Amino acid sequence: MARYVGQGAHRVNAPRLLFLISEDWFFCSHRLPLAIAAREAGYHVTVATRVTRDGDRIRDAGLDLIPLHWSRRSTHPLREWSALREVVSVFRRVRPDIVHQVAIKPVLYGCIAARLTGVPAVVNAVAGLGYVFASRDLKARALRPVVRAAFHLLLDRDNARLILQNADDVEHFVRERIVHRPRVTLIRGSGVDPDRFTVVPEPDGDPLVVLPARMLRDKGVEEFVAAARSLRRSGVAARFALVGSPDPENPACIDEAQLKAWEAEGVVEYWGWRTDMTAVFQQAHVVCLPSYREGLPKALIEAAACARPIVTTDVPGCREVVRDGDNGFLVPARDDARLADALRRLVASGSLRERMGRRGRERAEQEFSLDRVIRETLDVYRSAAGAVEHRLSAPLPQASDRRVRS
Numbered sequence: 001m002a003r004y005v006g007q008g009a010h011r012v013n014a015p016r017l018l019f020l021i022s023e024d025w026f027f028c029s030h031r032l033p034l035a036i037a038a039r040e041a042g043y044h045v046t047v048a049t050r051v052t053r054d055g056d057r058i059r060d061a062g063l064d065l066i067p068l069h070w071s072r073r074s075t076h077p078l079r080e081w082s083a084l085r086e087v088v089s090v091f092r093r094v095r096p097d098i099v100h101q102v103a104i105k106p107v108l109y110g111c112i113a114a115r116l117t118g119v120p121a122v123v124n125a126v127a128g129l130g131y132v133f134a135s136r137d138l139k140a141r142a143l144r145p146v147v148r149a150a151f152h153l154l155l156d157r158d159n160a161r162l163i164l165q166n167a168d169d170v171e172h173f174v175r176e177r178i179v180h181r182p183r184v185t186l187i188r189g190s191g192v193d194p195d196r197f198t199v200v201p202e203p204d205g206d207p208l209v210v211l212p213a214r215m216l217r218d219k220g221v222e223e224f225v226a227a228a229r230s231l232r233r234s235g236v237a238a239r240f241a242l243v244g245s246p247d248p249e250n251p252a253c254i255d256e257a258q259l260k261a262w263e264a265e266g267v268v269e270y271w272g273w274r275t276d277m278t279a280v281f282q283q284a285h286v287v288c289l290p291s292y293r294e295g296l297p298k299a300l301i302e303a304a305a306c307a308r309p310i311v312t313t314d315v316p317g318c319r320e321v322v323r324d325g326d327n328g329f330l331v332p333a334r335d336d337a338r339l340a341d342a343l344r345r346l347v348a349s350g351s352l353r354e355r356m357g358r359r360g361r362e363r364a365e366q367e368f369s370l371d372r373v374i375r376e377t378l379d380v381y382r383s384a385a386g387a388v389e390h391r392l393s394a395p396l397p398q399a400s401d402r403r404v405r406s
Contacts, residue, residue, distance in 0.1 A: 014042055014043055014044040015042070015043055015044070015097040015098065015385065016043070016044050016046065016094060016095060016096045016097050016098075017035075017038055017043040017044065017045050017046070017096065017097070017098050017099075017100065017381070018045075018046045018047075018048060018090075018091070018094050018096035018098070018099045018100070019031060019035060019045070019046070019047045019048065019049070019099075019100050019101075019102070020048050020049075020087065020090075020099055020100070020101045020102070020106045020109075020110045021047070021048070021049045021101070021102045021103065021106055022049065022050060022070075022102070022103050022105060022106055023049060023050050023052065023249075024047075024049045024050065024051045024052060024053055024054040024055055024057075024058060025052065025053045025054050026102075026103075027047060027049050027054070027058065027102075028054040028057055028058065029298070030102075030127070030190040030298060031102065031190065032057075032058070032061060033191070033193070033370055033374065034190075034373070034374055034377055035047065035061070035063055036061055036062070036063075037374045037378070038378065038381070039062060039063065041378060043098075043381075044064075045063045045064065046063065046064040046065070046066060046094050046096070047063050047064065047065050047066070048065075048066040048068055048087075048090045048094075049065075049066075049067070049068055050067065050068050050069070050070060050071075051065070051067040051068075055067070066090055066093075066094070068083075068086060068087070068090070069083075069086060070083035070086065070087075070105070071083075071249060083109060084109050084112060084113070087109045087110060087112075087113045088112075088113045088116055088117060090113075091110075091113045091114065091116075091117040091119060092117050095117075096119055097119075097120055097121065097385060098119075098120070098121045098122070098123060098381055098384060098385045099114055099119050099121075099122055099123070100123045100125065100381075101122070101123070101124050101125065102125045102127060103125075103126070103127060104126065104147060107124045107125075107126060107151075107154075107155070108147070108150050108151075108154060110122070110124075111124070111154035111155065111160070112154065115154075119159075120159060120385065121159050121160075121161075121381075121384040121385040122157070122159060122160040122161070122384065123160070123161050123163065123380055123381065123384050124155055124160060124161070124162050124163065125162075125163040125164075126162065126163075126164060126169070126295070127165055127190075127295035127296075137251070139251060148176065148178065151173075151178045151179075152176075152177065152178045152179075155178060155179045155183075156178065156179040156180055156183065157183075159384065160183060160384070161183055161184075161185060161380050161383060161384045162179050162183055162184045162185070163184075163185050163186075163187050163377070163380060164184060164185075164186055164187075164295075165186070165187065165188060165189055165295035165296040165317065165320075166186075166188065166294075166295060166296050166316050166317045166320045167186065167320070168316035168317070169295070169316060169317075170184055170186050185376070185380050185383075187373055187376045187377060187380070188296050188320060188367065188368060188373075189295070189296035189297075189298060189301055189320075189368055189373065190296075190298050190370075190373060191301075191368060191369060191370030191371070191372065191373030191374065192298070192301045192302050192304075192305045192364055192368050192369065192370055193305075193369075193370045194305050194361075194364060194365050194369060196278060197277075197278050197281065197302050197305035197306050197364075198278070198282075198305075198306065199305075199306060199307040199357075199361055200282045200306075202285055202350070202353070202354075203282075203283055203285075206237045206238055206239055207237075207238045207239070207285035207286060207346075207347045207353075208238070208239045208240075208241060208283060208284050208285050208286075209228070209238060209239070209240050209241070209284065209285065209286045209287075209288055209343055209347070210240075210241045210242075210243050210271075210280060210281075210283075210284040210286075210287055210288070211224045211240075211241070211242050211243065211244075211287075211288050211289060211290075212243045212244060212277065212280065212281075212287065212289070212299040212303070213243075213244045213289060213291070213297075213299060214244050214245065214246070214247040214250070214253075215242065215244055215245060215246045215247070215253065215254045215259060216247060216250055216252040216253060216254065217252040217253075217254060218252045218291065218292040218293070219252075219289065219290075219291050219292075220289065220290025220291050220292065220313065220333065220334075220339075221242065221254055222254075222336075223290045223334060223335070223336040223339055224240070224242070224268075224288060224290055224336075224339070225240075225242075225262050225267055225268055226336035226339075226340075227290075227336045227337075227339040227340035227343060228240035228267050228268050229265075229267045230336065230337070230340045231340050231343060231344060231347070232266075232267060236344060236347055237347075238343075238347045239269060240267065240268045240269065241268060241269040241270075241271050241284075242259060242262075242268050242269070242270050242271065243271045243272075243274055243277075243280055244272070244273060244274075245272050245273035246259070277299070277302055278302075278306065281302060281303050281306040281308055282306055284303070284308055285308070285346075285347070285353060286308065286309055286310075286311060286343065286346045286347065286353065287299070287300065287303035287308045287309070287310050287311075288310070288311045288312065288339075288343065289310070289311075289312045289313075289318065290311075290312065290313050290331070290333065290336075290339050291312065291313055291315065291317070291318055291333070292313070292315060292333050292334065293315050293316055293317065293333075294315065294316065294317025294318050295317050296317045296320050296321065297312075297317060297318060297321065300312060300318065300321040300322070301321055301364055301368040303360070304321065304327060304360030304361060304363060304364040304368070305360075305361060305364035305365070305368075306357075306361075307357035307358055307360060307361040308353075308357050308360065309327065309328050309346055309352070309353045309356035309357050309360065310322050310327060310328030310329075310356075310360065311328055311329045311331065311339065311342045311343055311346065312328065312329075312330060312331075313330065313331055313332065313333040314330040314331065314332060314333070315333050318330070321363075321368075326356070326359050327356050327357075327359040327360035327363055328356055328360065329342040329345070329346070
């Protein structure tokens with residue numbers, strides 16, 4: 001990954017950049033390299049998030065950390081009022097020049113807080129429309145018009161920019177008149193470091209198919225298990241592994257008891273949360289994510305960088321990563337029979353896996369590199385923060401400034 005050289009936090013008058021994000025683990029997995037690059041480019045960076053796992057990692061990266069006490073799952077009016085007051089308090093304390101808000105609740109509450117406290121520039125990142133727009137349950141359907149109306153009221157402002165991760169979401173936000181097109185930037189995912197996610201030959205033994213995701217129904221976990229059950233019953237010699245942990249804060253969570261029951265049945269292996277995802281993908285022969293909707297799934301571009309073929313769904317976000325028949329297969333969402341057919345083809349053919357994996361690596365390097373995502377995001381900061389850029393003693397690095405390798 002390129003370093004974006006600057007004086008960072010050592011610069012007394014550095015513009016203050018605040019990340020507002022739901023969970024510390026999500027910040028570390030999806031935004032930490034960006035935050036470090038912003039610090040090196042000249043920003044003083046603070047992260048406000050719920051801290052459950054990775055607080056020390058954020059501090060060790062040289063970033064200020066403010067723990068939040070909110071819950072992604074809560075919709076109780078008093079708790080949500082308290083959460084909004086906490087966000088307003090953080091904004092008043094930090095006095096950010098730019099706030100970068102990630103996911104639906106931080107975007108909504110952060111936009112309100114930014115208006116109340118006079119934040120000059122706001123960058124909103126909606127990394128997929130998530131549970132509220134993907135789920136068919138009653139709660140999600142009830143929340144959908146409320147969230148859509150709030151987005152329209154809060155996002156479409158002169159001092160705000162919206163980052164979306166796939167073309168379908170851009171078209172949706174513009175078509176629904178939630179935000180004017182000039183205020184939207186398409187940045188495809190969180191990026192992958194090809195120097196970290198490297199290619200090794202397939203391991204020997206029965207092919208291993210992994211599903212790398214939080215254990216949520218809308219990630220297609222139940223369809224994956226059904227497809228694995230069907231393939232094993234038909235005599236296909238393959239292993240199937242669920243890699244990830246339950247997310248109790250998400251209403252679509254699949255609990256630990258169900259995951260262990262599937263493992264006891266002998267259908268899948270349950271590996272749980274893993275931090276060594278490069279090793280996981282290098283052990284795999286095929287990577288599968290039968291999600292209902294995504295922003296742009298980081299796990300899939302990491303798998304592609306490791307030259308592993310992918311089976312995923314023909315839905316927003318997933319189809320940005322996979323071209324059907326090129327670096328993997330696309331199947332309809334919620335269709336375990338079609339999913340099983342696609343997995344069967346890849347399990348049966350090493351030459352097909354090798355060809356598709358090679359194309360995936362090429363696409364990861366050309367289209368989804370971490371350096372590219374960082375440069376494009378820093379450009380959005382400059383676009384949103386023209387009013388504060390004069391405080392820098394030297395211009396921020398331009399998109400082409402890639403200097404010291406690390």
